[in-house]
Amino acid sequence: MVVSNMTEAEMIEQIEDRLASEAGQLCNGDRPLAAGKRVIDSIVALIQETCQTTQGESQES
Amino acid sequence: MRVAKVVLGKDNPVFPGTLTDLQDADFIIILGPNGSGKTSLLSPFRKPGSMGRVYGLDADHRAEELTSSTQYQSLAFIASQALMEKVQNLRDAIALASNSPRVQQESTVLQLCVRQLESSGGPQSDEPPILRQLQRTYLDLDARCGGIRRTTETYNALGRKLASACGRHWNGFEPRPDLAVSLEASLVPAFAGVRGFQECAVSLQRLIGFARDTDTFGSPAQRLRSAHEQLARAVDELCTRYRLTSAGGCPAVVSQLEHQKQVTQELIDAKDRLSACRRAALKYLAGISQESRAPCPVCEQDMHVSQVLTRLSEQGQHEGSGADQETAGLRALIVEIDRSLHLLQSRSADHARCLQNALEHSEKSKQILQSVLSRLTPADGWDPWFCDALADLRVEIERWLVAHSDATTAEAERQFGQIATLAGGIDDEGQLRERRLRNDHEPLLRDFDQFQRLGCLLRARHELNAVVYRLDVGRHEADLRRRQQLARWTQLIARMAEERRVQAETDRSQALDTPEAQGAFQRLVTRFEEVDPWLAGLRYDGSEDGRKNPYLRSVDPGESVLKLSEGQTVVVNLGAALTVAGVLARAGSGVPWVVLDEPTNALDQTSSNAVAEYLGSVTMRELPCQIFVSTFDEGFAIRLRERATRAGRTVRLVRLNYHERGGIPSERRLRIAGIETYPPQHP
Numbered sequence: 001m002v003v004s005n006m007t008e009a010e011m012i013e014q015i016e017d018r019l020a021s022e023a024g025q026l027c028n029g030d031r032p033l034a035a036g037k038r039v040i041d042s043i044v045a046l047i048q049e050t051c052q053t054t055q056g057e058s059q060e061s
Numbered sequence: 062m063r064v065a066k067v068v069l070g071k072d073n074p075v076f077p078g079t080l081t082d083l084q085d086a087d088f089i090i091i092l093g094p095n096g097s098g099k100t101s102l103l104s105p106f107r108k109p110g111s112m113g114r115v116y117g118l119d120a121d122h123r124a125e126e127l128t129s130s131t132q133y134q135s136l137a138f139i140a141s142q143a144l145m146e147k148v149q150n151l152r153d154a155i156a157l158a159s160n161s162p163r164v165q166q167e168s169t170v171l172q173l174c175v176r177q178l179e180s181s182g183g184p185q186s187d188e189p190p191i192l193r194q195l196q197r198t199y200l201d202l203d204a205r206c207g208g209i210r211r212t213t214e215t216y217n218a219l220g221r222k223l224a225s226a227c228g229r230h231w232n233g234f235e236p237r238p239d240l241a242v243s244l245e246a247s248l249v250p251a252f253a254g255v256r257g258f259q260e261c262a263v264s265l266q267r268l269i270g271f272a273r274d275t276d277t278f279g280s281p282a283q284r285l286r287s288a289h290e291q292l293a294r295a296v297d298e299l300c301t302r303y304r305l306t307s308a309g310g311c312p313a314v315v316s317q318l319e320h321q322k323q324v325t326q327e328l329i330d331a332k333d334r335l336s337a338c339r340r341a342a343l344k345y346l347a348g349i350s351q352e353s354r355a356p357c358p359v360c361e362q363d364m365h366v367s368q369v370l371t372r373l374s375e376q377g378q379h380e381g382s383g384a385d386q387e388t389a390g391l392r393a394l395i396v397e398i399d400r401s402l403h404l405l406q407s408r409s410a411d412h413a414r415c416l417q418n419a420l421e422h423s424e425k426s427k428q429i430l431q432s433v434l435s436r437l438t439p440a441d442g443w444d445p446w447f448c449d450a451l452a453d454l455r456v457e458i459e460r461w462l463v464a465h466s467d468a469t470t471a472e473a474e475r476q477f478g479q480i481a482t483l484a485g486g487i488d489d490e491g492q493l494r495e496r497r498l499r500n501d502h503e504p505l506l507r508d509f510d511q512f513q514r515l516g517c518l519l520r521a522r523h524e525l526n527a528v529v530y531r532l533d534v535g536r537h538e539a540d541l542r543r544r545q546q547l548a549r550w551t552q553l554i555a556r557m558a559e560e561r562r563v564q565a566e567t568d569r570s571q572a573l574d575t576p577e578a579q580g581a582f583q584r585l586v587t588r589f590e591e592v593d594p595w596l597a598g599l600r601y602d603g604s605e606d607g608r609k610n611p612y613l614r615s616v617d618p619g620e621s622v623l624k625l626s627e628g629q630t631v632v633v634n635l636g637a638a639l640t641v642a643g644v645l646a647r648a649g650s651g652v653p654w655v656v657l658d659e660p661t662n663a664l665d666q667t668s669s670n671a672v673a674e675y676l677g678s679v680t681m682r683e684l685p686c687q688i689f690v691s692t693f694d695e696g697f698a699i700r701l702r703e704r705a706t707r708a709g710r711t712v713r714l715v716r717l718n719y720h721e722r723g724g725i726p727s728e729r730r731l732r733i734a735g736i737e738t739y740p741p742q743h744p
Contacts, residue, residue, distance in 0.1 A: 015557060036170050
């Protein structure tokens with residue numbers, strides 16, 4: 001997937017997948033804070049990847 | 062609308078497979094051993110898509126996909142793990158069933174994401190390679206500029222100086238790449254020597270070189286005169302020696318000598334013939350009688366032959382010795398005449414050769430002077446000094462050509478030497494003047510070199526600035542797009558967080574904060590009176606009024622902390638989940654089904670029986686939707702079927718065969734062993 005051209009629906013799906021990946025730990029698990037940090041890091045990395053790709057495409061052009 | 066058909070998708074582990082004609086069933090039991098694909102068959106209810114889709118029938122009995130939000134789909138799909146989650150109080154139970162804690166937690170996580178994204182400011186960009194390359198070029202040029210001031214003023218000052226030297230005008234341009242290059246090319250200070258000198262330099266050198274060669278290898282005129290004197294001296298000497306006349310010169314003397322040689326040779330020949338005659342006479346006389354008388358061949362007197370022989374012998378001996386000496390003298394004279402002739406011929410040949418050389422040299426001198434004269438014609442624009450010098454030289458050359466038209470003499474050579482000396486003086490003066498001009502030109506060349514280096518530096522800086530500007534613009538635009546993208550996703554995440562927060566509140570208000578839900582829950586748990594009186598005694602204690610935490614308390618006032626076994630936890634969670642699903646179904650905001658995947662996992666037989674009793678007793682009024690239950694426990698399925706039919710539901714029992722995992726792909730499919738339908742039993 002070209003992350004810079006990701007649609008909003010695709011981004012929502014990506015974020016929900018990341019939330020779902022830690023859903024069990026996130027709500028009632030033994031380490032909800034660690035699960036929350038993993039989800040946050042994962043989502044932030046995803047967002048930064050899309051923004052970095054956008055800037056890279058601009059420089060190439 | 063009710064569920065009519067489940068169609069498995071290509072990503073489903075038991076694809077292909079369908080479950081049809083479900084619209085008439087209120088309670089669907091999927092019975093099969095572990096690995097038969099029960100959970101896979103029900104997975105389209107949890108997340109429709111590649112795993113499969115759920116269809117209902119519209120008013121015209123056409124299949125229509127049943128969709129709803131992920132939130133409601135998750136609420137209606139109750140996995141065994143969810144039923145085993147811990148519960149502390151009624152709020153927890155209902156909240157767990159309504160997924161509101163998870164939604165609330167996700168909202169919190171997403172809000173933290175928004176904060177982190179806003180504080181991070183996004184990714185930083187690397188310096189582009191073209192900028193580094195231009196910077197390196199600029200620094201290299203800067204190093205080459207040495208002590209030159211790197212300013213446009215310096216560049217323009219050098220430009221003005223060079224323009225003045227080149228006879229051009231410098232307008233003081235900025236060193237723009239497209240303009241400075243052509244300007245610099247026009248300001249190259251060309252070397253301005255003695256005008257006309259270089260055009261004549263070759264001719265002058267030829268003239269000077271010819272005269273120098275004449276001096277080096279000797280004068281042809283002098284060699285000719287020497288040869289002439291030697292020839293004349295030889296002629297005089299021979300005339301004296303042989304008493305010859307010198308009139309007629311060398312050829313006449315040679316002729317006289319050859320004549321004298323011929324006469325001498327004839328004399329020798331006569332003497333030789335006389336001796337031969339005498340020898341013949343002696344031989345003849347010796348053959349006749351010596352007593353006979355015969356005239357003497359010398360005195361012609363008549364005498365005896367013997368007397369004649371005696372006299373002839375004496376005469377022959379006398380003449381023979383004298384004749385030999387005379388003949389030897391004559392022969393020596395011939396040798397001497399030959400030597401003299403050879404000497405004369407040698408002198409004459411030397412003279413002829415020298416004469417030829419002198420003539421050739423003279424001819425060449427004329428050719429050189431005529432050639433030089435034609436090439437040393439001053440042209441317009443030539444240096445005045447050079448033109449004057451050439452005029453003097455031309456006069457001398459013309460004078461020589463007139464005076465020495467057809468001969469070579471020492472005087473001609475001397476005058477030629479004077480002309481060459483004059484040409485040499487002009488050449489020396491010309492070279493001296495050119496050296497002076499070249500010395501004056503070198504500073505201009507250095508200035509031009511500095512001018513070029515500074516121009517290159519300024520152009521590099523200009524280009525670097527332009528690229529930096531372009532990159533800045535590009536980076537600004539990229540940053541803008543990045544910020545917009547970041548803001549877009551941040552807003553999206555914030556919106557998702559807010560939606561989840563609102564959803565959690567809505568779920569709570571719909572599922573928990575209503576007396577209807579609380580009453581429904583308590584009505585459900587009271588059904589455990591016979592199975593678990595303690596569980597049936599749980600009551601909702603308190604209300605939202607003034608109570609932040611309405612505990613689910615035991616009827617025993619001394620039991621302040623709720624302690625539930627795993628089975629009790631499942632029952633409480635199941636009651637809460639069904640309560641929430643019932644509320645949603647009655648409100649018409651959910652999906653028309655409730656799916657319970659293996660609800661009896663981790664339960665003992667008693668608890669399993671209780672769950673069967675409890676779940677099967679839920680009426681259509683309490684839970685107005687289709688219920689799908691999967692189980693491996695046939696006893697549980699039978700109890701469930703019996704209880705559900707008694708509660709007024711039509712039960713469909715779907716039996717699955719064991720699905721061999723990892724087998725041949727074509728065999729990995731849903732294997733339905735049988736489908737049984739049980740109508741409701743009305744008491």
